[in-house]
Amino acid sequence: MTNVAALEAVGLGRRYGTKWGLRDCSLTVPEGSITGLVGPNGAGKSTLLRLAAGLSRPTTGAVSIFGERVEPNSTRHLRRMGYFDQLRPLYPGLRVDETLRLGHKLNQRWDDDGALALLNDLDVPLAQRVGRLSLGQQALVALSLCIGKRPDLLLLDEPVANLDPLARRQLLETLLGTVAERGTTVFLSSHIISELEPVCDNLIILSSSTVRITGSIEGLLADHRVLVGPRGDVRLSGADVISVRDAERQSTLLVRGRPPDLGRAWQVLQPDLDEIVLAYLSDRTRGRMVEPLSSQGRPS
């Protein structure tokens, strides 16, 4: 990894009327990484990705791609970026090969062979109209359009939402196979952490339109511990309590940092990624979840 950020947001905010879709968001996606953006529906994931793709204009702050500031009416950021919208818009009346030809015409550097090979390998019928394809195949066509651009940064908004498990695996495998060859940076969002965990090496947790934590998955796992012990006040020096869940007689705490030795009454466990994400998305004091994360639902 180099020092240049593939994507950098500084104080980025977008307001819709009186409601903030994204607020004071500062984050960095390192070049060469596969970074997951996770958060419940309505957390601002799509807003962030649309801002990065230049489809939206920030109310505050700025976002840049490889040091180039994103401006909705400029083309400079478009060249190095591929964007996959959560709605997967395609022209339903066009055939698959015509859709790729459209990509060819609208992009300066276009890898026709790569995009075609990708769809051929996955048995997507090129002569079929896009509107007649299954959801999974449509997602693959949308992905091949992104990959045909030969982007240095791929922005994928809920790429696998609404897909059956087979199509999901197919899409992610295709994605990983392609980007591994070219060293493409990938920034993808999902509200399902289990989808992201196997593919990502970095994670950004977004909730209520603000960034909760960012870091590598390894680092997050190493930094967090679950403490289970008797209910009541505990003093923890050197560790931040992220969430507390109280049961009748015992409390479960998720902490960040190295907890002090609390004696034999307390158990120290290694949390999995799911638990860490849930803790960040839940209300800090009461331990109430903001929204269930691992259940599948429609993207916002």
Next chain:
Amino acid sequence: MWRRYRVLMALTVVGLGGLGIWMLLLGRATDSAEASFACRHPFLDCQVYRGALSLSNQADVINFLLLFVPCLLGMVFGAPLVAGELEHSTNRLAWTQGISRTRWLIVKWCVVGLTLVSVVALLTLITQWWIGHAAERVNFSPIEQGLGGTPIHPVFFPITGLAFSAYTLFAFALGTALGAVIRKTSWAIVSTVVVYTAISVVAVLFVRPSLAPQLFATGDPSSSAQATPLDEIRGGWYLGFGYRYAPGTHETGPSADVVGQQCAVQNNFEMCLSDHHLQLGSIYQVQNHYWELQWRESALLLLTSGALLGVTVWSVRRWRA
């Protein structure tokens, strides 16, 4: 890009082509009918005017359809050009490829717009011939028939010459701009019809009559006591009655029309007119001005279309998710 429009374009070409063929057939039928003995004799029953499906009535239908063609193309191709993309979110696909929104729009606008204009320009070749062979002879009121039909008449003017293509481009630009601003195809279609119709009416009533110098013919055109030779007004576009100060009695003060209308409510109309050196007469746009009017009105429409493209570009650049 044009592939997305292939079905619509094919339908358009078939529809307009069919109309063209109908016009050719009708023109020839009218030609041969009028050459017949019955039609050359005023007291015999000429087949041109016989029955509900008479050649004359068919010509009226064709004429009506032709007048509607630019508006129809504006509804079908203009209104959804941007609004359809916004409605189906496909703009998110198009605007994240390698070219800017502005360029995307201008290329799309020019390709579709110029294709429509070329198709209509071809159709104009037929209408130009057709009004001379069918329409011009059959669907005039008696007073106008006395003057002889002419392409300068409001029902022919916008479907001949340059104006047919210019109105097509204008309707397309109007539909596109309304679609981009309203962002809903259905409402854009409705408003295109309303605005296009309103503007066509305004053009006929208030703009076109004064795009070239008018001819003032004193006296009643139907009476034989004509001051102006009939040749000059033959084939002209009759705009109505009006007043003017007699030549050489140039007066400052109220306009001739104001004074004339005051006279019209007085008992002794004729006396009042002569007291004020006023003349009553008919106003025409003469046939010789046809091309002048065509050029000027088309230029105005072209300018308006350009301005509407500007509005569309502005609206597209401003769009954000």
